[in-house]
Amino acid sequence: MSKILIRGAKVLGGDVQDVLIDGETIAAVGSGLDAGDATVVDAEGQILLPGLVDLHTHLREPGREDSETVLTGTQAAARGGFTSVFAMANTFPVADTAGVVEQVWRLGKESGYCDVQPIGAVTVGLEGKKLSELGAMHDSAAGVTVFSDDGKCVDDAVIMRRALEYVKAFGGVVAQHAQEPRLTEGAQMNEGVVSAELGLGGWPAVAEESIIARDVLLAEHVGSRVHICHLSTAGSVEIVRWAKSRGIDVTAEVTPHHLLLTDELVRSYNPVYKVNPPLRTEKDVMALREALADGTIDIVATDHAPHPHEDKDCEWAAAAMGMVGLETALSVVQHTMVETGLLDWAGVADRMSHKPAEIGRATGHGRPVSAGEPANLTLVDPAYRGEVNPAGFASRSRNTPYEGRELPGRITHTFLRGRATVVDGKLA
Amino acid sequence: MMRHLISAADLTRDDAVLVLDTAEEMARVSDRPIKKLPALRGRTICNLFFEDSTRTRISFEAAEKRLSADVINFAAKGSSVSKGESLKDTAQTLEAMGVDAVVIRHSASGAPYRLATSGWIDAPVINAGDGTHQHPTQALLDAFTMRRRLVGKDALGQDLAGKRITLVGDVLHSRVARSNVDLLHTLGAEVTLVAPPTLLPVGVEHWTCDVSYDLDAVLPKSDAVMMLRVQRERMNAAFFPTEREYSRRYGLDGDRMAKMPEHGIVMHPGPMVRGMEITAEVADSDRCTVVEQVANGVHTRMAVLYLLLGGNEPAVSHARPTDSENK
Numbered sequence: 001m002s003k004i005l006i007r008g009a010k011v012l013g014g015d016v017q018d019v020l021i022d023g024e025t026i027a028a029v030g031s032g033l034d035a036g037d038a039t040v041v042d043a044e045g046q047i048l049l050p051g052l053v054d055l056h057t058h059l060r061e062p063g064r065e066d067s068e069t070v071l072t073g074t075q076a077a078a079r080g081g082f083t084s085v086f087a088m089a090n091t092f093p094v095a096d097t098a099g100v101v102e103q104v105w106r107l108g109k110e111s112g113y114c115d116v117q118p119i120g121a122v123t124v125g126l127e128g129k130k131l132s133e134l135g136a137m138h139d140s141a142a143g144v145t146v147f148s149d150d151g152k153c154v155d156d157a158v159i160m161r162r163a164l165e166y167v168k169a170f171g172g173v174v175a176q177h178a179q180e181p182r183l184t185e186g187a188q189m190n191e192g193v194v195s196a197e198l199g200l201g202g203w204p205a206v207a208e209e210s211i212i213a214r215d216v217l218l219a220e221h222v223g224s225r226v227h228i229c230h231l232s233t234a235g236s237v238e239i240v241r242w243a244k245s246r247g248i249d250v251t252a253e254v255t256p257h258h259l260l261l262t263d264e265l266v267r268s269y270n271p272v273y274k275v276n277p278p279l280r281t282e283k284d285v286m287a288l289r290e291a292l293a294d295g296t297i298d299i300v301a302t303d304h305a306p307h308p309h310e311d312k313d314c315e316w317a318a319a320a321m322g323m324v325g326l327e328t329a330l331s332v333v334q335h336t337m338v339e340t341g342l343l344d345w346a347g348v349a350d351r352m353s354h355k356p357a358e359i360g361r362a363t364g365h366g367r368p369v370s371a372g373e374p375a376n377l378t379l380v381d382p383a384y385r386g387e388v389n390p391a392g393f394a395s396r397s398r399n400t401p402y403e404g405r406e407l408p409g410r411i412t413h414t415f416l417r418g419r420a421t422v423v424d425g426k427l428a
Numbered sequence: 429m430m431r432h433l434i435s436a437a438d439l440t441r442d443d444a445v446l447v448l449d450t451a452e453e454m455a456r457v458s459d460r461p462i463k464k465l466p467a468l469r470g471r472t473i474c475n476l477f478f479e480d481s482t483r484t485r486i487s488f489e490a491a492e493k494r495l496s497a498d499v500i501n502f503a504a505k506g507s508s509v510s511k512g513e514s515l516k517d518t519a520q521t522l523e524a525m526g527v528d529a530v531v532i533r534h535s536a537s538g539a540p541y542r543l544a545t546s547g548w549i550d551a552p553v554i555n556a557g558d559g560t561h562q563h564p565t566q567a568l569l570d571a572f573t574m575r576r577r578l579v580g581k582d583a584l585g586q587d588l589a590g591k592r593i594t595l596v597g598d599v600l601h602s603r604v605a606r607s608n609v610d611l612l613h614t615l616g617a618e619v620t621l622v623a624p625p626t627l628l629p630v631g632v633e634h635w636t637c638d639v640s641y642d643l644d645a646v647l648p649k650s651d652a653v654m655m656l657r658v659q660r661e662r663m664n665a666a667f668f669p670t671e672r673e674y675s676r677r678y679g680l681d682g683d684r685m686a687k688m689p690e691h692g693i694v695m696h697p698g699p700m701v702r703g704m705e706i707t708a709e710v711a712d713s714d715r716c717t718v719v720e721q722v723a724n725g726v727h728t729r730m731a732v733l734y735l736l737l738g739g740n741e742p743a744v745s746h747a748r749p750t751d752s753e754n755k
Contacts, residue, residue: 196631197563199537199606204630268545269538314514317536317559
């Protein structure tokens with residue numbers, strides 16, 4: 001394998017350094033490194049980060065290849081600066097057996113753009129009734145450590161308790177989609193001032209917060225760790241903050257869209273803003289940003305949810321929930337967290353690479369940028385400004401809420417174990 | 429006047445008064461032996477009903493025919509999705525057939541707004557009721573009825589300033605309530621909503637109205653009381669314990685009606701659930717305007733269609749000069 005010299009990048013936004021990649025590994029980090037026979041990447045003015053890790057992606061394969069495949073999803077991930085993505089289990093068939101998770105894992109290997117770590121379903125068919133063979137999925141070639149019924153809540157308290165306990169045997173973690181089902185029947189958007197006016201069924205904050213409160217208490221009781229998916233309300237932040245202060249082993253994620261968008265956008269009745277959990281209020285957005293800055297929320301995860309055009313080009317109630325996010329995630333984080341002074345680039349590396357890799361036990365990812373480490377890296381041009389143009393997405397779907405919106409930053413290069421997957425913003 | 433009629437909140441005071449004044453002119457036409465105007469001759473209007481509603485559809489159809497429009501009725505039971513065809517395709521099909529306006533009724537809140545703003549079609553869109561969002565022509569016909577009864581038949585140019593209007597019942601699921609709150613506020617009325625707390629939406633405190641849980645306290649100060657339909661199945665979702673308890677606390681019977689001022693009227697958008705929100709005694713009394721509302725619905729819808737589609741000519745030759753100047 002060839003050598004690559006990344007010249008003059010600000011490593012984690014700090015000192016300007018050269019980084020020499022030899023084969024799959026970072027060979028040296030320093031200033032004025034000799035290029036020798038290495039290919040030189042001029043990175044002046046750019047930020048070098050460890051390859052990003054997304055703990056929450058929907059790759060849709062098997063079953064909904066019309067919206068995304070493992071190949072197109074990992075290509076989108078590479079363009080977004082990711083070197084590892086965790087693929088959610090709500091495929092068709094559901095990833096609730098060793099066979100399905102191994103299929104997704106193998107498709108990821110074959111794609112070569114980004115490592116794919118399958119997530120296993122907690123319960124058979126995501127039905128919340130009966131535990132899936134969690135151990136078999138862990139012991140499979142896919143080596144599953146994260147389990148989630150995402151899209152649905154594990155609402156039965158006993159099933160949740162058992163799952164939390166059971167996965168301790170192999171260091172697993174349950175990632176909960178916190179949504180009390182009875183409180184959200186027919187829910188279409190955040191319940192509040194806007195839903196009252198628009199006549200759309202409300203998704204109250206308490207439906208999320210009550211499940212999080214229950215689950216952190218369950219995790220404490222059985223001594224397990226628990227991860228909370230896409231936290232979306234100021235109240236949820238308070239509960240997680242309280243749980244952490246009590247020493248409960250809880251981690252939490254926030255999506256880029258919940259850091260930026262509010263339910264005011266729903267006034268357009270444009271289903272591109274329909275997502276689950278729903279867009280909340282300005283107050284929630286500000287609380288989420290603060291919580292991500294102070295570490296109450298551990299990570300950013302995209303909840304990349306591709307849908308074909310026809311599932312969004314319709315009336316609100318008929319539309320699918322979800323937004324694509326892999327190719328805009330870092331730009332939104334730069335816009336909402338870095339440019340507001342809430343987080344520096346080292347903080348971004350922590351929230352989007354180190355911590356998610358740690359929670360998901362993604363070996364070889366989220367490592368420091370130093371000699372001897374795997375060369376999973378991404379280069380960002382933070383000075384770039386441009387309108388989001390979904391036509392240029394690698395993802396098979398175009399359901400972005402940011403079309404036409406100016407966002408900062410652009411991924412110029414991504415390296416997966418020393419191999420460039422993105423060069424000058426284009427797939428390699 | 430605007431191009432579409434999607435929400436009562438989109439109407440200015442002058443827009444709304446113009447509709448009411450025009451509806452008075454239309455009402456005069458309905459008193460003639462030949463109840464027909466040539467205003468929309470050669471224009472095709474499609475009544476696109478994705479949700480069953482015989483009364484609203486017939487009311488629009490009567491209005492369209494009295495304006496000499498050609499009428500196409502399209503009834504698609506259930507949602508567009510269950511039919512397998514999207515709203516977009518249905519709308520584009522109709523437009524390709526040369527429809528000049530679409531009157532849409534849909535169970536999904538926001539469907540008319542989507543139709544009007546997504547670039548799917550160019551034709552004007554009139555909302556005939558969408559989900560639990562809006563039903564603007566209902567609010568206009570209600571305002572027309574109130575103005576006639578509370579201000580007078582010769583009230584041209586006037587609004588409802590200072591009139592105290594009370595809406596009682598299932599506000600949470602009611603597009604009629606939302607539309608009325610918006611329009612009545614625009615017309616200067618003071619609106620009070622009365623309902624059990626379970627049937628008021630979270631966020632109602634931001635609406636341009638007062639809220640009360642006590643019907644008896646509000647009735648003596650009400651120039652009009654509008655009873656909203658309460659579906660019996662709400663009881664099964666724990667919005668209230670029993671039908672009888674609902675009736676006792678929020679239903680309008682003769683004793684309660686007696687607490688209203690003498691000039692006070694009782695309204696209902698229909699269909700009424702007799703014995704639930706309203707007793708037969710009240711429904712059949714002189715103060716109850718239900719049948720008038722139905723008649724006024726045709727006049728008001730004629731006015732809306734005329735103003736959205738008819739261009740700038742006065743609706744009828746005897747229109748008062750002061751009004752036609754506004755057109």
